[in-house]
Amino acid sequence: MLPFARVTIIGIGLIGSSIARATRAAMPSVALTGYDADPEVREIAERLDMFDDVASSSGAAVIDADLVILCVPVGAMEAAAREFAAELPAEAVVSDVGSCKAEVVRALASALPNATIVPAHPVAGTERSGPEAGFATLFHKRWCILTPPEGTDALAVERVAEFWRRLGAEIETMAPDHHDRVLAITSHLPHLIAYTIVGTASDMEEVTQSEVIKYSAGGFRDFTRIAASDPTMWRDVFLANREAVLDMLQRFSEDLSALQRAIRWGKGDELFDLFTKTRAVRRGIIEQGQDDPAPDFGRTHE
Ligand SMILES: NC(=O)c1ccc[n+]([C@@H]2O[C@H](COP(=O)([O-])OP(=O)(O)OC[C@H]3O[C@@H](n4cnc5c(N)ncnc54)[C@H](O)[C@@H]3O)[C@@H](O)[C@H]2O)c1
Numbered sequence: 001m002l003p004f005a006r007v008t009i010i011g012i013g014l015i016g017s018s019i020a021r022a023t024r025a026a027m028p029s030v031a032l033t034g035y036d037a038d039p040e041v042r043e044i045a046e047r048l049d050m051f052d053d054v055a056s057s058s059g060a061a062v063i064d065a066d067l068v069i070l071c072v073p074v075g076a077m078e079a080a081a082r083e084f085a086a087e088l089p090a091e092a093v094v095s096d097v098g099s100c101k102a103e104v105v106r107a108l109a110s111a112l113p114n115a116t117i118v119p120a121h122p123v124a125g126t127e128r129s130g131p132e133a134g135f136a137t138l139f140h141k142r143w144c145i146l147t148p149p150e151g152t153d154a155l156a157v158e159r160v161a162e163f164w165r166r167l168g169a170e171i172e173t174m175a176p177d178h179h180d181r182v183l184a185i186t187s188h189l190p191h192l193i194a195y196t197i198v199g200t201a202s203d204m205e206e207v208t209q210s211e212v213i214k215y216s217a218g219g220f221r222d223f224t225r226i227a228a229s230d231p232t233m234w235r236d237v238f239l240a241n242r243e244a245v246l247d248m249l250q251r252f253s254e255d256l257s258a259l260q261r262a263i264r265w266g267k268g269d270e271l272f273d274l275f276t277k278t279r280a281v282r283r284g285i286i287e288q289g290q291d292d293p294a295p296d297f298g299r300t301h302e
């Protein structure tokens with residue numbers, strides 16, 4: 001039996017449109033409704049025929065849903081949830097895909113005090129955004145982390161887990177605070193570093209813009225992909241997960257200073273030992289089959 005029969009997606013960007021496409025592919029009998037605050041996005045969604053219905057208001061979109069998934073930037077979650085609160089059926093399950101969880105759990109509980117809420121985070125994405133950037137296989141073999149607050153109905157959690165399994169994801173469950181610390185180091189800090197290094201390179205006076213572009217074939221090119229990620233999404237992530245990010249940034253700065261010292265004093269052994277350790281981390285990721293396919297997917301869909 002399908003975990004849900006009538007699914008509504010609020011926010012039809014990269015993630016919302018990927019969920020719609022993946023649901024169509026994996027559970028074709030599910031009735032899919034979409035809504036986006038941007039009329040242009042709604043028009044594109046209609047044209048791409050991703051939903052059975054693209055609603056013209058958020059209230060109309062949820063009115064007969066049994067699962068509502070919020071796929072809007074983290075800073076817009078509370079307002080987006082308040083917008084449909086009065087129309088939400090009592091038995092519907094509400095979920096989201098936000099990249100940080102403690103703040104989203106608080107925001108959704110405040111907007112929907114009587115709803116069953118099962119927060120989720122598919123750890124899969126690309127640097128692209130918008131409804132045309134999505135694709136059905138985005139979640140294949142990727143983690144989807146559920147962070148249900150204590151006391152959440154276990155059946156609702158299992159139904160949301162099953163929904164994501166059918167989209168190809170593997171499920172992990174964590175406390176929201178723990179999720180935010182783990183993702184601060186594995187996802188948020190890497191984005192901050194990419195934004196910084198690309199910003200620094202483009203500000204350098206002795207290196208021209210054309211040289212930055214011309215010689216960005218190697219490591220720098222990988223950073224530019226990450227640094228092309230959506231400004232609204234990432235502004236919201238850093239503000240919402242500020243404590244964990246600042247904590248990880250502190251540790252990172254200390255480690256960077258240690259490297260700076262090793263270079264200054266010619267401590268080649270220290271550099272060699274660190275680089276050997278980090279190479280083993282990369283090999284471990286590949287051995288586990290968790291190498292990131294996103295860059296290739298991103299290019300194929302450009
Ligand atoms: N991009 C990624 O790699 C990635 C991966 C996992 C999770 N996420 C999370 O998924 C969410 C969506 O990210 P995305 O990359 O799909 O963004 P996106 O920019 O592609 O799409 C977001 C959409 O939400 C719409 N929107 C904004 N406010 C709204 C509101 N109040 N009501 C209805 N629609 C509204 C926008 O018009 C836009 O179309 C974010 O919370 C993000 O943290 C992103």
Ligand SMILES: O=C(O)C(=O)C[C@]1(C(=O)O)C=C[C@@H](O)C=C1
Nearest residue numbers: 099122123124125126127187294
């Ligand atoms: O591959 C990318 O482009 C991503 O940034 C994806 C990525 C990540 O950092 O792994 C970004 C944010 C999400 O919340 C989940 C996945």
